[in-house]
Amino acid sequence: MIKALLSATALLSIIPTCQLSAQDYRAQALRILRTVPLIDGHNDIPGAIRDRGGLDSVDLAVSQPKLMTDIARLRSGRVGGQFWAAYVPVTTMDSGPHPAVYALEQIDLIRRLCAKDSRSMVMAYTAADLQRNFTAGKVSCLIGIEGGHAIENSLGALRMFYDLGTRYITLTHWRSLDWAVASTDTAHRGLSDFGKHVVLEMNRLGMLVDLSHVNDQTMSDALHTSRAPVIFSHSSARALTNHARDVPDSILKLVAVNRGVVMVNFNPGFVSEAVRVYGDSVTARLDALRAAGVDSATRADSLKAWNARAPHATLQQVADHIEHIRQVAGVDCVGLGSDFDGIDEVPVGLEDVSKFPDLIAELLRRGWSELDVKKVAGLNTLRVLRAAERIAVQMRRTQR
Numbered sequence: 001m002i003k004a005l006l007s008a009t010a011l012l013s014i015i016p017t018c019q020l021s022a023q024d025y026r027a028q029a030l031r032i033l034r035t036v037p038l039i040d041g042h043n044d045i046p047g048a049i050r051d052r053g054g055l056d057s058v059d060l061a062v063s064q065p066k067l068m069t070d071i072a073r074l075r076s077g078r079v080g081g082q083f084w085a086a087y088v089p090v091t092t093m094d095s096g097p098h099p100a101v102y103a104l105e106q107i108d109l110i111r112r113l114c115a116k117d118s119r120s121m122v123m124a125y126t127a128a129d130l131q132r133n134f135t136a137g138k139v140s141c142l143i144g145i146e147g148g149h150a151i152e153n154s155l156g157a158l159r160m161f162y163d164l165g166t167r168y169i170t171l172t173h174w175r176s177l178d179w180a181v182a183s184t185d186t187a188h189r190g191l192s193d194f195g196k197h198v199v200l201e202m203n204r205l206g207m208l209v210d211l212s213h214v215n216d217q218t219m220s221d222a223l224h225t226s227r228a229p230v231i232f233s234h235s236s237a238r239a240l241t242n243h244a245r246d247v248p249d250s251i252l253k254l255v256a257v258n259r260g261v262v263m264v265n266f267n268p269g270f271v272s273e274a275v276r277v278y279g280d281s282v283t284a285r286l287d288a289l290r291a292a293g294v295d296s297a298t299r300a301d302s303l304k305a306w307n308a309r310a311p312h313a314t315l316q317q318v319a320d321h322i323e324h325i326r327q328v329a330g331v332d333c334v335g336l337g338s339d340f341d342g343i344d345e346v347p348v349g350l351e352d353v354s355k356f357p358d359l360i361a362e363l364l365r366r367g368w369s370e371l372d373v374k375k376v377a378g379l380n381t382l383r384v385l386r387a388a389e390r391i392a393v394q395m396r397r398t399q400r
C-alpha cells in the first residue's frame with residue numbers, strides 16, 4: 001500500500017508543469033495571495049471620485065461598473081495594500097486652488113474613503129501596519145502624492161504631508177519643476193541642489209521617493225542621492241516599450257544597486273510598443289487635421305474610427321515587462337503599479353482590480369517559484385518600506 005502511494009506521489013511529481021490548467025495556476029495564485037499581501041503602487045480612484053463630484057457621488061461599497069475599482073473587486077483581486085494617488089494636476093501651478101491645498105483635499109478624500117468602508121479598509125503608515133491589517137483581513141490604504149509641485153518648494157509642507165500620512169511623493173508629474181525635471185522635458189538637467197535636499201528630507205522622514213514621471217537625469221540624480229531604496233510607483237520597462245515614462249535598462253541597473261522597486265504600470269501605451277506607435281500616429285494625424293482646419297465633429301469621427309482599429313495590449317505583455325525588470329534589476333526589484341482608474345484603456349486580461357490573481361497565475365505558468373511571485377506581489381514593496389523606516393530612524397538620530 002505504502003509502495004503504491006509512493007509511486008503515485010512520484011508519478012505526480014514528474015507530471016510536467018505544462019499539464020497544469022489555467023484554473024490550477026489561478027488556484028495556486030489565490031492560495032499564495034492568502035499568505036502575502038498584494039500591494040499595488042498606484043491607483044487613481046481618488047481623482048476619479050473628485051471628478052465625479054466627491055464621495056457623496058461615488059460609493060465604492062456598491063458596484064461601480066464604469067470604474068476599475070470598487071470594494072468587491074478589490075476583494076476578489078486579493079488586494080492587500082493600495083497606494084491611493086493624491087494626484088495634483090500641474091494646472092494648479094497656474095490657476096485654481098494652490099497645489100498644496102489640492103493635495104490636502106485629496107489626502108482628506110483618501111482618508112474619508114478609507115474610513116467610510118472601515119469593515120473592508122483601514123489606513124496604513126508603516127510596513128508593520130500593512131502586515132497587521134492583512135492578517136486582520138483588511139485592505140491597507142496608503143497615500144502617495146502624485147506631483148512634487150504639491151510641496152510648493154517648502155520642506156515644512158513636505159514634513160506636514162508626511163505627518164498627514166503621505167508615504168511617497170512622485171517628484172514631478174508631466175511638467176518640470178525648478179528642482180526636478182519631468183519625463184516629457186528635453187532639458188539636460190536633473191535634480192537641483194534643492195531637489196537633492198527634498199530627496200534627503202524624504203529619506204529622513206521615511207517617505208519613499210517616487211521616480212515615475214521624471215526624466216532619466218532626475219532618476220539618476222535621485223538614485224545617487226537617496227540613502228533609502230526608491231520606488232517607481234507606476235512605470236514599465238523602456239527596452240520593451242520605448243516610452244519616456246518607462247525605465248531604461250541603465251537606470252534599472254542603478255535600481256538594483258539601490259535595492260528599490262519598479263512597480264509595473266498596466267497602461268497599454270507603456271506596455272505595448274504597437275499600442276504606443278499607433279497612439280503616436282493617431283496624435284500626428286489629429287494634429288494634421290487640426291492644422292488643415294478640419295472641424296471638431298469631423299475630427300472626433302476620425303478619432304473614433306482610428307480607435308476602433310487600434311491594437312490592444314495584453315496581460316502577457318505586462319508579464320513580459322515584469323520578467324524584463326527581473327532579468328536586468330533582479331527579482332527583488334520588481335512590483336506592481338497598475339495605474340487603474342488613471343488610464344483610459346486596459347490590457348486584455350487586466351481590466352480592473354479583480355484581475356491581479358490572473359497576472360500572478362501567468363508568472364506561475366511561466367515557471368516562477370512561489371517565493372519569487374510573492375516578492376513581486378508584495379514582499380519587495382514591504383522590504384522597501386521597512387528599509388525606508390529603518391534609514392529614517394538612523395538619520396533622525398543625527399539630524400533634527
Ligand SMILES: [Zn+2]
Pocket residue numbers: 146213234342
Ligand atoms: Zn501618473
